[in-house]
Amino acid sequence: MSWIVVAPFAAWAAVRLSGFEPDWPWVPMVAYTPYAVCAAALGLVLACVLRRWAAGTVALVSVLAMTPAVLPRALTDGNPDAKGPVLRVLAANLLIGLADTEELMALVTRLRPDVLTLQEFTPDARRRLEAAGLLRALPHAVAHPLNGVGGSAVYARHPLKAEKMIKFGPFGQARAWLTHPDGARVEIVSVHPCAPKRIGRQPCWLAGLEALPRGGGALRVLAGDFNATLDHLPMRDLLAAGYRDAADVMGRGFQATWPQPGSTNSTPRVTIDHVLADSRMAVREFQVLSLKRTDHHPVFAELRLP
Structure with missing residues (x-):
């Protein structure tokens, strides 16, 4: 036995x-x-x-x-001696656009993010969020709304320049360069590769993760629903390429982000939503939040640029 x-x-x-x-x-x-x-x-x-x-x-x-x-x-990790400006990042999977608009806007008001990345971002979700004042709080946007799971967006307090969207299968990942008022440029990616929950989806999932940018000396933040934990090899490869997981740095790497309690999904809870920051950035704060009518917890990180 x-x-x-x-x-x-x-x-x-x-x-x-x-x-x-x-x-x-x-x-x-x-x-x-x-x-x-x-x-x-x-x-x-x-x-x-x-x-x-x-x-x-x-x-x-x-x-x-x-x-x-x-x-x-x-366990908490140390931080590099980063003395640049603060960058506050919020990421949320909207569950095909169904997430509660009022509650998400309350998070934006309370947390005052400089960057908001959205996954499963639909045209209807865009209309509701912008009607609720999202563009007043975060006036710059690179948005690719789509019906279903494939829509993705980056909203920001500071100017954005669009990059080509990463797309494999039905899943899209919006990219943009943010220009901070102090002159720093940071590439932001709203991460959402294919979900590997059934046979045949692994090539799409792997391609979506392998296509995430790395190298070249640029500052980058990857935030969203990675459909992967720190036990997946592509995630470990990303970290080895010069990123740090904000939850891991703050000793909160076991805080599950999916599925939210009360959602229809009864799968054991795991940590698949992340904020990955360039290893030259300091992580000052990390939170796992709640949002009604979606199966994912939003995640929030406060970073300091080098």
């Missing part, structure tokens, strides 16, 4: 740490690695209670192997 509990999570640890990411169903499964660490720990306890020392040893190795990959998310 102990091997039945221990063996699957030993295999999980081996694949997660291998540097290789199999296709479906592993891509959706690996998002639950923090749960797998807890399950492996329970397997260790069970093996010890039953005095199954071989199984216990394997369970112990599994726990020790996976813990360094996940535990740092609960």
Whole structure:
């Protein structure tokens, strides 16, 4: 019995740490690695209670192997000595435009973001938000509203210059260059690759993540629904390319962002909405927020530019 509990999570640890990411169903499964660490720990306890020392040893190795990959998310990191202006970033998935307009505008009023990235941004959502005063709060916009899941937008307090939208399958990711009043230029991406929840979607999901900009010395912020956790290989590649996850930096990397409690989705909760900041930026604050009529929590980060 102990091997039945221990063996699957030993295999999980081996694949997660291998540097290789199999296709479906592993891509959706690996998002639950923090749960797998807890399950492996329970397997260790069970093996010890039953005095199954071989199984216990394997369970112990599994726990020790996976813990360094996940535990740092609960620990705060240091920051670079960034002394530039502050950039406040809010990101929200609108669930095909159905999210509560009044509540989102209340978040904009309370948090005073310099940048708002929106995913699943529909023409109707644009009409409602702009009628509610979004352009008064954030007068600059690069918006690509579409019916369904593919719409994306960047709204900002400061001038924006549009970049070519990243698009794979039905999912779009708006891009824009923000010019801060102090002269700094920051590329902003409203992130939303394909959701890898069923077989056949992994190439679209992977392409959407691999197309996210990196390198070249430019300052960038990627914010939105990544459909990926820090256990996914493309996310780890992004971080290695010069980004930091704001939640991870603030020790809040275990705060789940999807699905919101009360939504119709009963999937175990995971962290797939992120603000990734250039590693030269300091992260001063991070929050996971609530928004009615969507299954995603909005996320907010306050950054300081170098």
